[in-house]
Amino acid sequence: MPTATRRGDVPNWRATNGTRGRARCVYADGMKVIETLEERRWHAVCARAADTSFLFAVRTTGVYCRCGCSSRTPRRENAVFFPDAAAARAAGFRACKRCVPDAEQPDGERLRAIERACAMLDGAEPPLLDEVAAAVGMSRFHFQRVFRASVGVTPGAYVRARREARLRSELAGGASVTNAVLTAGFGSMTRAYAADAVGMSPARARLGGAGERIAYACAPCSLGRVLVARTSRGICAIALGDDDDALIADLTRQFARADVARDDAGLQTALKAVLALVDDPALAFDLPLDVRGTAFQKRVWTALRAVPPGAPVHYGDVARAIGAPKSARAVGAACGANTLALAIPCHRVVGGDGSLTGYRWGTERKRALLAREASR
Secondary structure, three states: OOEEEEEOOOOOEEOOOOOEEOOEEEEEOOEEOOOOHHHHHHHHHHOOOOOOOOEEEEOOOOEEEEOOOOOOOOOHHHEEEEOOHHHHHHOOOEEOOOOOOOOOOOHHHHHHHHHHHHHHHOOOOOOOHHHHHHHOOOOHHHHHHHHHHHHOOOHHHHHHHHHHHHHHHHHHOOOOHHHHHHHHOOOOHHHHHHHOOOOOOHHHHHOOOOOOEEEEEEEEEOOEEEEEEEOOOOEEEEEEEOOHHHHHHHHHHHOOOOEEEEOOOOOHHHHHHHHHHHHOOOOOOOOOEOOOOOHHHHHHHHHHOOOOOOOOEEHHHHHHHOOOOOOHHHHHHHHHHOOEOOOOOHHHEEOOOOOOOOOOOOHHHHHHHHHHHHHO
C-alpha cells in the first residue's frame, strides 16, 4: 500500500535520533492512519498535555512522572507508559519529585481544566464530548468523572441546563420565541417544548408567566398552617407556616406574574393528601408534582425522595449519592431551595454531627417531622 509521510500537528516531538521536531503522521492513500494508544500517549507527553489517564516512566532514570511534567522530555525509545502509579512501582520505577505522580491531581489544575471545559460547553453549539476531553488533556471517561465530581452534574446535563438558562434569559429580555429558541441552541421549536425548559410554554414564559393559572388552598394542620398550590402540571408548592397571609405572599413572590387564585374546593383532594402527610410523613405521596429548579437541584431532590423515612442522612451522603462527593454545601443550598415540603423530604437531611442545621419552614417543624418518622 503506497504511503506518504508528512509532519502532523503535535508540537515538541523529539525524534528517536535526539533531534527536536514535530510528530510525524503516516498517511495511506490520502487517509491518516490511526495512531496506537502508545503513540497518542507519547504525543501527549511531548506536548506536556494535562492528561491524567496514564503515567510515563523513563528507563534511563528509573523515574515515573505525570503527563505534563516539566522535566526534560525523554527519548522515545526510553519512555514506557503505565495506567497508574501502582503499575509503575511494580515495574521498579520510583516517583518523580517534581510532579509527585503519587499524589492526587492538584485541585487548582483540575479546576482550571474544568473551567476551560465549561467555557467550551457554554456555547449554543458546544463541541463533542471527545473534543472537550481532548482539549483539557483527559480521556473521555476520566473527564466525565472529574467533571461530575467538580460541577455536580454530567457534561450532558450541564449543556442542557445552560441551554435552558439561555432560553429563559432571551425570553425575559423580550426576544421573540423563535429567536430565543434558536439563540439558546435548541435548533427547533419541538425540542424547546419537549425540554420543558421553563416550566411552561416558551410563549408564556416570554410574558413572565403571565396567564399561567396557579390555584392554592390553605388549612390548619398539626404543625400550624399549610398551603398547597397547583398548576396544570401538578403540585408546585407545599408550604408550612403560622400565618396564611405570609404563606400566600411567599407564593405570589414565587409566581409574580401568574394568575394566583384561591380554590379551596378544587384542591380538596390535594389538601387532604398533604394533611395526611404532615401527620405521618412516612406515607407515600403519589400526586403529580410540578418541580422547577436547576439540573443539580433536581438531582438532589430526586435523591431526597429515595431517602427512607426514619433514617435521616447527612448532606455529604446525598452528595455522594448523586455522584458529586465534594458538593455537600451545594446540596444544602438545594435543600433550602425546595418549595415542596414533605413531598420532597428535605427534612430527612441533617448535619454531619446530627444537628438539625436549618429548615425552610423552621427547625422545630423539622424536629417534629423526624420524631414522627422515628416513632413510626
